[in-house]
Structure formats: structure tokens, C-alpha cells
Amino acid sequence: MFTGIITGVGRIAALQDLGGSLQHGKRLTVEAPVGYLDDVGLGDSIAINGACMTVTTLDTAAQRFTIDVSAESLARTAGLGETGPVNLEKALRAHDRLGGHIVSGHVDGVGSVTRMEPVGESRELRILAPAGLAKYLAYKGSITVNGVSLTVNAVADRADGAEVSINLIPHTVQNTALHAVRAGSRVNLEIDLIARYVERMLSAPAAAPETTA
Numbered sequence: 001m002f003t004g005i006i007t008g009v010g011r012i013a014a015l016q017d018l019g020g021s022l023q024h025g026k027r028l029t030v031e032a033p034v035g036y037l038d039d040v041g042l043g044d045s046i047a048i049n050g051a052c053m054t055v056t057t058l059d060t061a062a063q064r065f066t067i068d069v070s071a072e073s074l075a076r077t078a079g080l081g082e083t084g085p086v087n088l089e090k091a092l093r094a095h096d097r098l099g100g101h102i103v104s105g106h107v108d109g110v111g112s113v114t115r116m117e118p119v120g121e122s123r124e125l126r127i128l129a130p131a132g133l134a135k136y137l138a139y140k141g142s143i144t145v146n147g148v149s150l151t152v153n154a155v156a157d158r159a160d161g162a163e164v165s166i167n168l169i170p171h172t173v174q175n176t177a178l179h180a181v182r183a184g185s186r187v188n189l190e191i192d193l194i195a196r197y198v199e200r201m202l203s204a205p206a207a208a209p210e211t212t213a
Contacts, residue, residue, distance in 0.1 A: 004149020
């Protein structure tokens with residue numbers, strides 16, 4: 001479980017094929033900020049651009065760790081099959097503050113950035129989300145973009161999905177890998193967990209009333 005509050009910006013430094021077919025995944029070597037791995041152990045969960053992954057090897061002296069990503073995960077996420085900056089968040093501990101919102105680290109879909117432009121001191125980020133996620137997106141609701149907990153400022157339904165508008169304050173731009181996204185970039189999206197449960201409760205068939213003898 002995560003919060004969507006990024007605790008470090010790392011970098012995918014190298015990729016290694018885990019096999020010779022398209023059914024095989026990749027091993028990613030990730031560089032972390034100095035001191036970031038001091039409390040991390042083998043098998044720990046770290047969200048990489050919003051996707052929950054398991055630490056498979058660890059080199060704290062070199063500030064590096066590896067994760068193994070399946071072909072399925074590579075096909076359903078963005079930014080894990082190439083080198084470059086990534087957002088990092090360690091798994092939530094029971095006594096931590098929930099500064100963002102409840103995030104599972106499971107990517108629900110990949111969106112496409114349609115706009116990333118300055119607006120005053122901030123930046124407006126617009127993302128076209130897949131049509132299947134449209135019903136979960138709401139004005140002032142929460143969405144996770146590449147692992148970052150953000151607030152939706154506007155939603156515009158379109159034939160090919162839903163375009164959401166998000167305001168990025170300077171702190172978010174400076175302290176996450178979102179500074180690198182541009183129009184056309186693909187980003188990982190996770191919808192609000194509460195919205196998922198509400199949709200299930202509203203769509204599930206009513207249970208038959210219990211009878212007593």
C-alpha cells in the first residue's frame with residue numbers, strides 16, 4: 001500500500017532481457033538517491049512510476065537495486081521498458097502519515113499527455129484517460145499519475161476517453177519525475193480505490209433476503 005507521495009526520484013539505468021521471447025520480461029537496474037536504500041531490504045515493495053515492484057537485488061553502497069518486471073506488466077504500463085527518470089515510493093508503514101490518498105500500486109490504465117504548459121507559477125497537465133476509466137474520474141477527486149497523488153480540476157468526456165486537467169505546483173514539478181513529461185508522453189494511471197468500491201456496490205446484484213425457519 002502507498003500514498004502517492006513521492007519519496008525520491010530515481011533512474012532506470014539499465015535493462016536486461018530475462019529471456020529470448022516476447023513472453024519473457026526484463027530486469028531493471030534502478031539508481032536511487034543517496035541514502036534512499038538505507039532502510040530497504042530484499043523483497044521489499046517499492047512503487048516505480050506507480051507500479052508496485054519487488055526488490056530482487058540490492059547494492060546500498062552503489063545506491064542501486066533491481067526489479068524483475070513480467071511481460072504482462074510491461075505491456076500494461078508505461079515507462080518501465082526504457083531508461084530514464086522514475087518516481088519512487090517505498091511501501092506505507094502502519095505509523096506513517098497518509099499525506100496523499102490510498103494507492104495500491106496497481107496500474108489501471110495508461111493515459112496520454114495532451115498538454116503540459118505553464119500557467120502562472122504552476123503547470124497545467126492534461127491527460128487523456130482510457131474510456132474504461134472515465135466513470136471513475138470526478139471533479140476534485142483523486143488520481144495517481146506515474147505514482148503521484150494528484151487532484152482532478154476538470155473532466156471532459158470525449159468519444160475516445162476522458163481528458164482530465166490537473167494543476168502541478170512548482171514543488172511537485174521539482175520533486176517528481178513529472179517534470180520530464182511532455183505532450184504525447186504515456187503515463188501510468190491508478191484510479192481512486194474508493195471509487196472502485198462504490199462502482200462495485202452500485203453494480204452488484206442485490207442479495208436475496210435471508211429467511212428464517
